Amino acid sequence: MSLGLGCFDYKQVNMRTKLSVNINKVATIRNARGGNNPDIIKVAKDCEAFGADGITVHPRPDERHIRRADVPALQAVLRTEFNIEGYPSRDFLDLVLRVRPSQVTLVPDKPEQLTSNSGWDTEKEQLFLRDVLNELREAGIRSSIFIDADVRMAEFAAEAGADRVELYTGPYAHGYATDRDAAIAPFLETAKRVRQLGIGLNAGHDLSLENLKFFTDVIPWVDEVSIGHALICDALYMGLEATIAAYKNCLKK
Ligand code: PXP
Numbered sequence: 001m002s003l004g005l006g007c008f009d010y011k012q013v014n015m016r017t018k019l020s021v022n023i024n025k026v027a028t029i030r031n032a033r034g035g036n037n038p039d040i041i042k043v044a045k046d047c048e049a050f051g052a053d054g055i056t057v058h059p060r061p062d063e064r065h066i067r068r069a070d071v072p073a074l075q076a077v078l079r080t081e082f083n084i085e086g087y088p089s090r091d092f093l094d095l096v097l098r099v100r101p102s103q104v105t106l107v108p109d110k111p112e113q114l115t116s117n118s119g120w121d122t123e124k125e126q127l128f129l130r131d132v133l134n135e136l137r138e139a140g141i142r143s144s145i146f147i148d149a150d151v152r153m154a155e156f157a158a159e160a161g162a163d164r165v166e167l168y169t170g171p172y173a174h175g176y177a178t179d180r181d182a183a184i185a186p187f188l189e190t191a192k193r194v195r196q197l198g199i200g201l202n203a204g205h206d207l208s209l210e211n212l213k214f215f216t217d218v219i220p221w222v223d224e225v226s227i228g229h230a231l232i233c234d235a236l237y238m239g240l241e242a243t244i245a246a247y248k249n250c251l252k253k
Pocket residue numbers: 022024058085105107115116146166203204205206207226227228229230
């Protein structure tokens with residue numbers, strides 16, 4: 001199958017995809033024993049020292065991994081990009097407006113949800129998202145909206161005023177082993193439309209050392225991937241420094 005990259009001029013775009021390390025899982029381990037081991041502030045700083053371009057957290061209402069109090073503590077020490085994900089409840093918005101991270105990624109999760117497993121309906125939620133995006137813009141915070149690989153959802157996200165969209169890559173990751181060209185096709189189509197719309201492009205969920213390189217080779221204009229679960233699992237065997245180096249290596253053009 002042809003992936004239809006056509007005559008796209010790669011020199012015209014930022015070709016370096018940034019790696020944001022999602023440290024939720026590290027906080028899950030910390031919380032399991034009630035103390036401060038592992039210390040997520042140290043882990044975040046070490047991720048940066050080992051080459052991560054950013055740190056991502058998702059403070060959920062039940063604080064099952066990242067706690068609200070972790071968020072300003074991280075902001076105070078991070079030197080790279082800080083990305084905070086979450087459902088834009090009033091509580092969440094007050095927190096991010098106070099902390100002012102580099103980026104806020106809006107996810108449509110219900111509070112009890114295990115993990116983000118679908119994107120926004122940006123058409124139906126257009127008015128709500130528009131108001132939230134205005135608040136973030138006024139505070140000088142870059143916004144990203146989590147969407148499925150769907151051209152219309154990207155168009156409505158741009159219309160609502162998002163600076164970026166983050167493509168939910170779960171379905172790509174699950175389809176990769178059986179037919180990676182078929183798995184990436186809707187992502188490539190949506191990514192091309194995102195580029196035409198003139199907004200930024202992030203991607204995340206279930207990305208791994210197995211499937212990351214193909215994704216960013218086919219869609220080299222991805223601005224940032226945020227990766228948690230697989231990266232932290234790999235670090236159990238390879239160590240954090242070597243694992244971050246391996247993920248960065250997948251992003252090399
Ligand atoms: N992007 C979003 C919006 C997420 O909710 C998550 C999971 O917290 C990720 C990316 C990272 O997914 P994973 O942990 O599977 O790498």
